[in-house]
Amino acid sequence: MSKIRGLICRECGKEYPAEPLHVCEFCFGPLEVNYNYDWIKGQISREKIEKGPKSLWRYIDLLPVMGEATVGLYAGFTPLIRAHNLGEELGLDELYIKNDTVNHPTLSFKDRVVSIALTRAKELGFDTVACASTGNLANSVAAHAAEARLKCFVFIPGDLEAGKILGSLIYQPTVVAVNGNYDDVNRLCSEIAAEYKWAFVNINIRPYYAEGSKTLAYETAEQLGWTTPDQVVVPAASGSLLTKIWKGFNEMHKVGLIDKVSTKVNGAQAEGCSPIATAYKNKTDYVKPVKPNTIAKSIAIGNPADGYYALKVVLESGGAFDTVTDPEVVEGMKLLARTEGIFAETAGGVTVGVLKKLVESGKIKKKDKTVAYITGNGLKTQEAVINAVGSPVFIDPKLSAFEKILKK
Amino acid sequence: MASVKVHLTFPEDKIKEPIIYNVGHEFKVITNVRKADVREKKGWVDLEITGEPSEIEKAVESLKKKGVKVDPIEKNVIE
Ligand SMILES: Cc1ncc(COP(=O)(O)O)c(C=O)c1O
Numbered sequence: 312m313s314k315i316r317g318l319i320c321r322e323c324g325k326e327y328p329a330e331p332l333h334v335c336e337f338c339f340g341p342l343e344v345n346y347n348y349d350w351i352k353g354q355i356s357r358e359k360i361e362k363g364p365k366s367l368w369r370y371i372d373l374l375p376v377m378g379e380a381t382v383g384l385y386a387g388f389t390p391l392i393r394a395h396n397l398g399e400e401l402g403l404d405e406l407y408i409k410n411d412t413v414n415h416p417t418l419s420f421k422d423r424v425v426s427i428a429l430t431r432a433k434e435l436g437f438d439t440v441a442c443a444s445t446g447n448l449a450n451s452v453a454a455h456a457a458e459a460r461l462k463c464f465v466f467i468p469g470d471l472e473a474g475k476i477l478g479s480l481i482y483q484p485t486v487v488a489v490n491g492n493y494d495d496v497n498r499l500c501s502e503i504a505a506e507y508k509w510a511f512v513n514i515n516i517r518p519y520y521a522e523g524s525k526t527l528a529y530e531t532a533e534q535l536g537w538t539t540p541d542q543v544v545v546p547a548a549s550g551s552l553l554t555k556i557w558k559g560f561n562e563m564h565k566v567g568l569i570d571k572v573s574t575k576v577n578g579a580q581a582e583g584c585s586p587i588a589t590a591y592k593n594k595t596d597y598v599k600p601v602k603p604n605t606i607a608k609s610i611a612i613g614n615p616a617d618g619y620y621a622l623k624v625v626l627e628s629g630g631a632f633d634t635v636t637d638p639e640v641v642e643g644m645k646l647l648a649r650t651e652g653i654f655a656e657t658a659g660g661v662t663v664g665v666l667k668k669l670v671e672s673g674k675i676k677k678k679d680k681t682v683a684y685i686t687g688n689g690l691k692t693q694e695a696v697i698n699a700v701g702s703p704v705f706i707d708p709k710l711s712a713f714e715k716i717l718k719k
Numbered sequence: 720m721a722s723v724k725v726h727l728t729f730p731e732d733k734i735k736e737p738i739i740y741n742v743g744h745e746f747k748v749i750t751n752v753r754k755a756d757v758r759e760k761k762g763w764v765d766l767e768i769t770g771e772p773s774e775i776e777k778a779v780e781s782l783k784k785k786g787v788k789v790d791p792i793e794k795n796v797i798e
C-alpha cells in the first residue's frame with residue numbers, strides 16, 4: 312500500500328498509472344493524482360506534521376512523490392501575518408496575509424509547485440526539465456534545475472522585458488525566446504512536450520506540479536491553530552492555485568487534521584484579463600477565452616486551463632469573483648506596502664484591490680476571519696510602480712537645507 | 720500517420736456552420752470529437768485530428784482562417 316494509487320481523469324474517472332501523463336485518452340479531460348486517503352489518514356497526524364521540517368515537506372504524506380524530498384527542500388512554510396493595519400483600514404477585525412513574497416528561493420508561490428514537480432521528475436527518471444512562462448515559473452524552474460543538476464529549457468515570448476529574463480538567465484538554463492506572441496509560445500510548447508521526453512512542469516508533469524499549491528492551504532490551517540478561515544482571497548490565472556487551495560482544506564478534513572471546512576473562496580483577476588470573473592458575473596459556466604491586456608502579467612492567462620474548475624469552487628464554497636483595473640492594481644500594491652511593509656508584485660495588487668472591493672460590497676464581513684494570498688515579490692515587477700511612488704527629496708548637505716524640507 | 724488533440728472555440732456567427740465536417744472533406748484527415756459544449760451563442764469542441772502531419776497542418780490552418788480559435792488540448796499553459 313502507498314499513498315498514491317495513480318492518476319485519475321477529473322471528468323470521466325478513468326484511472327491511469329502514476330506516469331508523466333496529463334490528458335485522458337478517452338475524454339481528453341485533465342488528469343489528477345489519485346490518493347489512498349484511508350491509508351494516509353492512518354499515517355498522518357498534527358503531531359507528526361509539527362515535528363516535521365520547517366518547509367512544505369512537512370506535509371509530504373499528502374504530496375505526490377513516492378520517496379523523500381530531493382529538490383527544493385526549503386520551499387514553503389512562509390509567514391502568515393496578522394495584518395492589523397490593513398485590516399483596520401479596510402474595516403476587518405481579523406485579516407491575515409499569507410506572505411509568499413518571501414518564498415525560497417525565487418520569491419513567489421511557484422517555488423512550491425516546482426519543488427514538487429522536480430522531485431517527482433527526478434523520480435520518473437527525467438534528465439531535462441522545461442516550462443512555458445513569462446516570469447515567476449521560469450525563474451523557479453531555472454533555479455531548482457540548477458540545484459538538482461538537471462538540464463533546463465525555459466520558453467518565453469520574444470517581446471518580454473529584459474528584467475524578466477534576467478531572473479532566469481542567471482541560473483544558466485537555455486532561455487528560448489520565441490518569435491511570436493503568447494498563443495504561439497503556448498502552442499509550440501505543447502508540440503515540443505509531445506515530441507521530446509522532457510519533464511515540462513506545466514504540461515506533462517502538471518498533475519504532480521499543481522498539487523504543490525495545496526500546501527498554501529495546509530500551512531494556513533496549521534498556522535491558524537488547525538482551523539480554516541471564513542474567507543480567502545486568491546489571485547487566479549489558470550485557476551489552478553485557487554482550485555488547489557480548496558482541495559487542500561478539504562483533504563485536511565478528509566484525513567482528520569481539521570474538524571470542518573466553512574471557507575468561502577474568492578477569486579481575484581485583473582479587469583484586462585478576467586475570463587473567469589466574467590463567467591461568474593454573467594452567471595454562466597462557460598469561460599470564454601480573452602486576449603490579455605493588463606500590467607498584472609503574471610496572472611494574464613486568456614484561456615485558463617482550470618478556469619471552469621476555479622469557477623465551480625467559488626460557487627460551491629459561496630465565495631465571489633471580482634476584478635480591478637490597472638490603476639487599482641497599483642493602488643493595491645501601494646496600500647499593502649504602506650500598511651504592512653510588504654512589497655508585492657502586481658498579482659498582490661490585484662488580490663488586495665479585490666479584497667477591498669469584497670469588503671466594500673459586503674461580501675466579506677467585518678467579523679470574517681480572512682486570509683489574502685500574496686503570491687509574488689514586488690522587486691520582480693518594478694515597472695508597474697516606477698511612476699507611482701514619487702521620488703526622493705533632494706537637498707544640499709547642510710542642516711539648514713534638511714530643516715527646510717522638514718518644515719514643508 | 721500522426722494525431723493531434725486540439726481545443727476549438729467557435730465564434731458566435733460560425734456555430735451553425737458544419738466546419739468540422741468540412742475540414743474532414745477538404746483535407747485527408749479524420750476528425751473525432753471527444754467532448755463538446757455547443758449552445759446558441761458559444762461553443763467549444765475537444766477534437767482529435769488524425770492524418771499525415773502536412774494534412775493536419777493544413778486542416779488547422781483552415782480552421783483558423785474560418786475564425787475558429789485553435790488551442791492545444793491543455794489550453795493555456797504559460798504561467
Ligand atoms: C504571482 C502569481 N500569483 C498567482 C498566480 C496564479 O496561478 P494559477 O495559474 O494557478 O491561477 C500566478 C501564476 O502564474 C503567479 O505568478
Ligand SMILES: [Zn+2]
Nearest residue numbers: 320323335338
Ligand atoms: Zn476522461
